[in-house]
Amino acid sequence: MTDGAAIAGLGMTELGKVYGRSPRRLAADAVRLAAADAGLALADLDGLLVSHGMGGSPGIELADALGLRDLRLLTQMNSFGATAGAMISYAAMSVASGAASTVACVFADAPLKPKQSAGSAYHRDAREWYGFGGMTAALGLRSVNAFYALAAQRHMARYGTTSEQLGAIAVSTRQWAARNPLAQMREPITIEDHQASRWVAEPLHLLDCCLVSNGAIAVIVTSADRARDLARPPVHVWGWGQGHPGHRKERGSGFGLTTGAATSGPVAMKMAGVTVDDIDVCELYDCYTYTVLVSLEDYGFCAKGEGGAFAASGALGPGGTLPTNTGGGQLSGYYMWGMTPLSEAVIQARGDGGERQAGKNDVILVSGNGGILDHHATLILSPHQKGA
Amino acid sequence: MGMDIGILRRDGRTDPFFDGAAAGRLTVRHCAACDHWIAPGEASCPGCGDEDPRWRDASGEATLVTWTVTHGRPAADGTAPPPAVLALVELAEGPWLHTRLDGVDAAELREGLPLKAVFAHPEEGESYLLFRPA
Numbered sequence: 001m002t003d004g005a006a007i008a009g010l011g012m013t014e015l016g017k018v019y020g021r022s023p024r025r026l027a028a029d030a031v032r033l034a035a036a037d038a039g040l041a042l043a044d045l046d047g048l049l050v051s052h053g054m055g056g057s058p059g060i061e062l063a064d065a066l067g068l069r070d071l072r073l074l075t076q077m078n079s080f081g082a083t084a085g086a087m088i089s090y091a092a093m094s095v096a097s098g099a100a101s102t103v104a105c106v107f108a109d110a111p112l113k114p115k116q117s118a119g120s121a122y123h124r125d126a127r128e129w130y131g132f133g134g135m136t137a138a139l140g141l142r143s144v145n146a147f148y149a150l151a152a153q154r155h156m157a158r159y160g161t162t163s164e165q166l167g168a169i170a171v172s173t174r175q176w177a178a179r180n181p182l183a184q185m186r187e188p189i190t191i192e193d194h195q196a197s198r199w200v201a202e203p204l205h206l207l208d209c210c211l212v213s214n215g216a217i218a219v220i221v222t223s224a225d226r227a228r229d230l231a232r233p234p235v236h237v238w239g240w241g242q243g244h245p246g247h248r249k250e251r252g253s254g255f256g257l258t259t260g261a262a263t264s265g266p267v268a269m270k271m272a273g274v275t276v277d278d279i280d281v282c283e284l285y286d287c288y289t290y291t292v293l294v295s296l297e298d299y300g301f302c303a304k305g306e307g308g309a310f311a312a313s314g315a316l317g318p319g320g321t322l323p324t325n326t327g328g329g330q331l332s333g334y335y336m337w338g339m340t341p342l343s344e345a346v347i348q349a350r351g352d353g354g355e356r357q358a359g360k361n362d363v364i365l366v367s368g369n370g371g372i373l374d375h376h377a378t379l380i381l382s383p384h385q386k387g388a
Numbered sequence: 389m390g391m392d393i394g395i396l397r398r399d400g401r402t403d404p405f406f407d408g409a410a411a412g413r414l415t416v417r418h419c420a421a422c423d424h425w426i427a428p429g430e431a432s433c434p435g436c437g438d439e440d441p442r443w444r445d446a447s448g449e450a451t452l453v454t455w456t457v458t459h460g461r462p463a464a465d466g467t468a469p470p471p472a473v474l475a476l477v478e479l480a481e482g483p484w485l486h487t488r489l490d491g492v493d494a495a496e497l498r499e500g501l502p503l504k505a506v507f508a509h510p511e512e513g514e515s516y517l518l519f520r521p522a
Contacts, residue, residue, distance in 0.1 A: 117461060128513075131399025132428040135516050138393040139488040140458055140472040149456035150476055157454065157499045201474075202457040202494070248434060249427060249476070249484035256454060 004386050005092035006227035006234035009038025009220030010346045015334040016184045018214040019114050024058040026216035027108035028065050034104060034218035039231030042066060045220075047073030047100035049091060051083040053109025053337060062106070073100040080370025081285050082242065082260075083107065084338025085377025089240035091221035101222060107339040108216035144287075145209060147372040149201035151256030152290035156203055158257060158305070161293065163203050165308030167194035169289040170207045170331060172317030177328025179318070179356035184211055185332040208289040210330035217339035219346065224385060235349040238274070238363075239380040241267030247374070260376025261298035261367060272363070272380035273387070276300045280360040281348050282322055283341035285369040286329040292316075295367055296324075299378075323358040338368035338377065349383045391472075391488075395513035402428050404443035409515035414505040416483060418444040425481035448505035449480040450519060457494050477503055477519055490518040 011033025013026050021029070027050065035042055048071055050062050058065070059076045073094050079086050084107060091103035129138040140146065155161050171191055177183035189207065197206040227234035243260025247253045269275060276299060286292045293307035301322060302310040316324035327333045327344035334340060345366045347353055361383060368377040398406055405428040408415025417426040420442065422435030432439045453476040460469035473489040489497075490506060502522035509515045 127394045128397055129394055130397050132402035132405050134399065135396055135514075136429065136486045138396055139516070139518075140393075140474050141486045141488075143458075146456055146458050146474055149458070150454045150474070153456055154454035154476075154499075198462070199457070199459040199471075201459070204456075249486075251478055251482040251484075253484065255476070255484075 003224045005095045005221055005237045006224040007088070007219050007237065007346055007381070008222050008227040008230045008232065008234060009034040009036075009040065010343060011035070011037055011218040012182070012343060013215045013217070015182065015213050015215035015336065017112060018110070019112075021110070022057070023052055023055050023108040023110045023216070024062060024065055026110060026214070027058045027062050027106045027218070030108065030216035030218035031062075031066055031104045031106050034220050037232060038220045040102065040220065042068065045102050045104050046071055047091065047094060047103030049073070049087040049103060049105045050076045051078060051087060051107045052076075053107070054111045055109055058108060073103055079242070079375045079377070081287065081337050082368040082370040082375040082377035084342045085240060085366065085368040085379050086242060088219070088221060088237060088342070088379055089242075089377070092237045092240065095221060095223050101226065103221045104218055105221060106216060106218035107337055109337070110214040112212055112214045143201070144372070145201045145204060148288045148290060149204045151294075151373055152288070153203050154256035155290065155294065159308070161308040163195065163205065164191055165312045166203070166208050166289040166293065167191045167205075168312040169286070169292050169316065170194045172311070172314070172320070173286065173325045173329045173331045175317045176326045176356055177332035179354070180327045180333060183328035183333040184213065185328070204288060204290070210287045211332070211335045213335040215334065215336060217336045217343050219342065233350050233383060235346050236382050236384060236386055237379065238382050238386045239268040239270070239272030241265065241271065241378045243267075243376040243378075244374065256373065257294075258304075259294055259298050259369065259373045261295045261378065264376045264378040265299040268378035268380050274363055274380060278363045279322070279365045280362050281326060281345070281358045281364045282324040282367075283326070283345040283348070283364065284324060284329070284367045285338060285341055286325055286331050287369065289331065291369055291373070292324065294373065295369065299365070318356070326353060326356050326358055341366045341368065342379070345379070345381050349381050351383070391508075393516065396510075396516055398514060406514045408445060409507050409517055410509070412507050414446045414448045414517065415443050416446045416479070416481070417441040425479065425483050427483040427485055447480050449522065450477040450485075450503045450505065452497060452499060452501040452503055453478050453484060454499070455489065455494075455497050473497075475519065488518050489520070491520045
């Protein structure tokens with residue numbers, strides 16, 4: 001084992017309504033940007049981990065598109081929104097074991113088409129439906145919004161969580177976005193704006209739902225030793241964990257109430273040698289406001305059922321006790337699946353947050369969530385060498 | 389129950405469910421070896437992995453687990469599709485189904501609300517399952 005792994009480069013293409021470039025092209029551009037950010041040539045890479053969004057591309061042919069040769073690690077990974085965390089942990093283990101020395105991890109997607117609504121990128125419609133599953137879709141259960149609404153409503157019914165408490169997350173996230181030039185939605189909003197925004201699937205208003213973005217983000221993982229000699233300050237990977245609760249749809253299921261944060265959090269924090277009290281900044285996967293609320297509970301930042309009150313306390317926004325989603329997250333910043341929280345964590349760990357830089361950034365927790373709260377990944381990152 | 393859901397066809401894998409629906413019966417799966425009831429859409433028995441547990445009629449009794457009222461995106465002229473009350477329900481036998489509720493007031497919904505299976509028989513396409521307050 002070496003002295004651990006670190007993120008040495010970050011590359012982000014233009015994000016949002018970026019048209020005319022395929023996901024593969026966007027991914028290649030992000031890898032080039034990340035290598036350049038680290039002060040590396042593409043030829044210095046000996047590993048590439050690829051993930052994609054709704055479009056099913058790119059896959060491992062990205063290595064060809066980049067002209068990479070003699071790679072020692074190349075694969076496509078997919079645990080949906082948890083993939084970014086999974087990629088970083090695989091890259092860190094590969095570096096630690098000596099299987100590879102310098103690994104690019106990339107995500108790209110381009111679901112937005114010109115003159116098409118953001119919602120339609122993640123929604124399907126048909127006149128004819130087939131079989132039992134088709135019947136469920138025909139009856140209206142065919143958007144991710146509806147499934148997350150079922151989860152959020154279950155929490156509300158069980159614990160008394162309110163729409164206004166979800167709104168507090170939308171508002172604090174937008175407050176951060178207003179300070180981030182990379183964010184797509186920077187106009188300040190109030191709880192009243194949240195309440196007045198149209199229903200998507202009750203209890204979720206439009207302002208409870210994330211954006212949809214085109215673009216790509218890549219990071220370079222290498223040994224902490226090597227990272228110290230590169231262009232940017234290393235972001236050390238202290239710990240990682242995954243959690244896949246496998247809630248079955250039957251009597252006794254915890255669907256909607258508990259997530260894989262409850263298992264991946266303790267694993268990652270134990271590996272890092274920290275507890276929730278040590279976390280200075282949270283970058284939490286926020287496909288919906290509710291995802292943030294339930295993740296905070298499952299990590300143990302508050303008790304189960306108290307996520308709503310915790311969010312409404314102002315803890316998450318600028319000046320709060322637990323700066324969360326400091327770049328505006330996926331609700332207001334940009335929607336690059338697990339790369340959204342990861343990229344902002346790298347920016348915060350480097351102290352590059354500008355107007356939105358958190359005062360204390362020693363220990364940063366990053367989450368990823370995939371499926372309908374089915375898959376979860378946690379990373380603990382720091383600007384400091386672990387144990388130093 | 390006259391809602392426009394498009395046209396529903398069989399898929400060759402879940403046909404017994406539609407035979408039951410046409411006759412007003414809720415037909416799901418049951419693994420005899422594990423004595424485990426399984427939703428029609430599941431791929432296999434979680435206990436033993438059997439990929440073709442036999443079809444068996446359930447009671448049609450259920451309780452409400454959670455729900456959502458979905459609102460379609462408004463069109464340019466401001467009109468929107470009618471809201472739909474969608475739900476996860478727990479059959480008395482244990483499996484959960486994603487479904488749609490009929491004849492309910494969204495304000496009166498609560499966890500555990502007793503429900504019963506009802507079936508719609510459109511002129512074209514297969515019969516389909518909905519749930520109503522018991």
